[in-house]
Amino acid sequence: MNAPITAKILSLNNIEVVYDHVSLAIKGVSIDVPEGGMVALLGANGAGKSTTLKSISGLLTAERGEVRRGELQFRGQSIGGLMPQDRVKLGIAHVLEGRRVFEHLTPDENLIAASALHSRQDMNRNKDRVYSYFPRLHERRTVASGYLSGGEQQMLAIGRALMTQPKLLMLDEPSLGLAPFLVAEIFQILGRINRDEGLSILLVEQNAIAALEIVSHGYLIESGRIVMHDSAAALKKNPDIQEFYLGGAENKNFRDIKHYSRRKRWLT
Amino acid sequence: MDAISLMESAANGALIGLMYSLVAMGIVLIYKSSSVPNLAQGSMTMLAAYVVLAFANSAGAPIWAAISLAIITMFIIGLAIERVALRRLAGRPIIMILMMTLGLEIFLRAGSMTIWGGTTRPMNLGISDAPLFLGPLLINRAYAFGAVVTIAMFGFFVMFFRSRVGVVLRAISDDYTAAWSVGISVERGVALSWAMSAVVATIAGVLWSSVQGVDQSLAQLLLKGVTVAVLGGLDSIGGALLAGVLLGVVEGIASSVLDPLLGGASRDLVDAAMLILTILIRPHGLFGRHDIERV
Ligand SMILES: Nc1ncnc2c1ncn2[C@@H]1O[C@H](COP(=O)(O)OP(=O)(O)O)[C@@H](O)[C@H]1O
Numbered sequence A: 001m002n003a004p005i006t007a008k009i010l011s012l013n014n015i016e017v018v019y020d021h022v023s024l025a026i027k028g029v030s031i032d033v034p035e036g037g038m039v040a041l042l043g044a045n046g047a048g049k050s051t052t053l054k055s056i057s058g059l060l061t062a063e064r065g066e067v068r069r070g071e072l073q074f075r076g077q078s079i080g081g082l083m084p085q086d087r088v089k090l091g092i093a094h095v096l097e098g099r100r101v102f103e104h105l106t107p108d109e110n111l112i113a114a115s116a117l118h119s120r121q122d123m124n125r126n127k128d129r130v131y132s133y134f135p136r137l138h139e140r141r142t143v144a145s146g147y148l149s150g151g152e153q154q155m156l157a158i159g160r161a162l163m164t165q166p167k168l169l170m171l172d173e174p175s176l177g178l179a180p181f182l183v184a185e186i187f188q189i190l191g192r193i194n195r196d197e198g199l200s201i202l203l204v205e206q207n208a209i210a211a212l213e214i215v216s217h218g219y220l221i222e223s224g225r226i227v228m229h230d231s232a233a234a235l236k237k238n239p240d241i242q243e244f245y246l247g248g249a250e251n252k253n254f255r256d257i258k259h260y261s262r263r264k265r266w267l268t
Numbered sequence B: 001m002d003a004i005s006l007m008e009s010a011a012n013g014a015l016i017g018l019m020y021s022l023v024a025m026g027i028v029l030i031y032k033s034s035s036v037p038n039l040a041q042g043s044m045t046m047l048a049a050y051v052v053l054a055f056a057n058s059a060g061a062p063i064w065a066a067i068s069l070a071i072i073t074m075f076i077i078g079l080a081i082e083r084v085a086l087r088r089l090a091g092r093p094i095i096m097i098l099m100m101t102l103g104l105e106i107f108l109r110a111g112s113m114t115i116w117g118g119t120t121r122p123m124n125l126g127i128s129d130a131p132l133f134l135g136p137l138l139i140n141r142a143y144a145f146g147a148v149v150t151i152a153m154f155g156f157f158v159m160f161f162r163s164r165v166g167v168v169l170r171a172i173s174d175d176y177t178a179a180w181s182v183g184i185s186v187e188r189g190v191a192l193s194w195a196m197s198a199v200v201a202t203i204a205g206v207l208w209s210s211v212q213g214v215d216q217s218l219a220q221l222l223l224k225g226v227t228v229a230v231l232g233g234l235d236s237i238g239g240a241l242l243a244g245v246l247l248g249v250v251e252g253i254a255s256s257v258l259d260p261l262l263g264g265a266s267r268d269l270v271d272a273a274m275l276i277l278t279i280l281i282r283p284h285g286l287f288g289r290h291d292i293e294r295v
């Protein structure tokens, strides 16, 4: 798809979320995802990444979270008041942190369960598509999903989200706990889906190295605030970011950087 | 105690056990669809029986019409329970939801008593009480009829949980949040499971009433239902069926052997022993899902 770079599929303007009516988890987050784009939201543990995604997919309510302030727009439409299933219907898919496959269902049934909004014909077509991206799921389609490996479960979680025919795919730390070669494989497939189908992607990661390889832009969130926003190339060159993940071993992530949260130079 | 009468106890016990399975099936249905153990199944069964009588006696409908109307009424009551009592609890700790079902149990029982009073009333389905022989064994026709209906319901629900809607309900019971994330209306799924369970309660209520009349004691079927559901594995329809037969046979034999010695309480003792032993020895029951632990 060749949408002009200015068209936004998702736009968060000054979003503020509180849990339990008191604890402020994110404090004025603004993020744009361009139509057909691929954007990363990076940050340490507890920075507010998952909360940001839940505010978009509408999954805060069950956790007694609430968007207290700000504007959420999907393709120009305000979605703040919609139920989760209505946001899915609009084309917003949220791959949850920790994969959260339906463990007692087979991969095939996981995909069927995610087709509640679609005709049988669409479901079968979507299943074929998911299995062609993830052939391993097809091989394992009759095993209880709880017995799949971590990588297979992550593929299933992504495949399950694709069954809803999203326009925007949001992924919460898909690399968590996976071997680097699997991360590379999964990210490469995400890149392919993004290119081939024009699916817009918002990728939440602590693993900045891997994420910045495939996205065009990135946001950095710290203590509930966006502290940096730039192109992936610029972020990779940024001395602060470099210090965190180019200093030593590959795959180092924010969690490992002890002094990271003390640095507030970006907060100006 | 001769062999024939022991076999007779076992055979009738198996049929009674299948009727326990029907109560258990209502519990399993809800558990399989939302991971909530429903402690109101007993009083839903009792309420349904009173509703049938209300249509039959007050409105003067023929019994089969009254049953059909009661099925519709109970379906709606099931939906209403989700809407009023359970919706705002979705995603809350299971213990709160469990206590809510206990509250419903008490409310429905007390409510029925208030409306219809405590006297036992008959429900006549027109099943003849002429003797029915299976070889040399004398079989109770009402139990046999109940067993056949139960097996039909079993077949229906096994098919149902393989259907698309059934898969969606099983997904909800696995993970509410994940279900929401893929566009499943968790609320509607839970409501459907309660509505179906209320229909099962109606059928169980009718069958049990035809055997023992309509009164408060129908609510005590909860104990049988819970025992059978736990023994079978809370989320297994087939488990509920087999566990019902097992409990019925053991009860039947135990009561014909032990009642002369212990007085009438041996059935309840068998029940309690089954429930306690299952939880101690095999908490996921005969066929229940394990919590999957990956190696
Ligand atoms: N359900 C919840 N109830 C209360 N506080 C929460 C809840 N979920 C997250 N938080 C708090 O919100 C902040 C952001 O958390 P989260 O969005 O999960 O961060 P991240 O995904 O970046 O690790 C943290 O301080 C966390 O403790």
Ligand SMILES: [Mg+2]
Pocket (backbone or CB within 6 Å): A046, A049, A050, A051, A097, A172
């Ligand atoms: Mg998180």
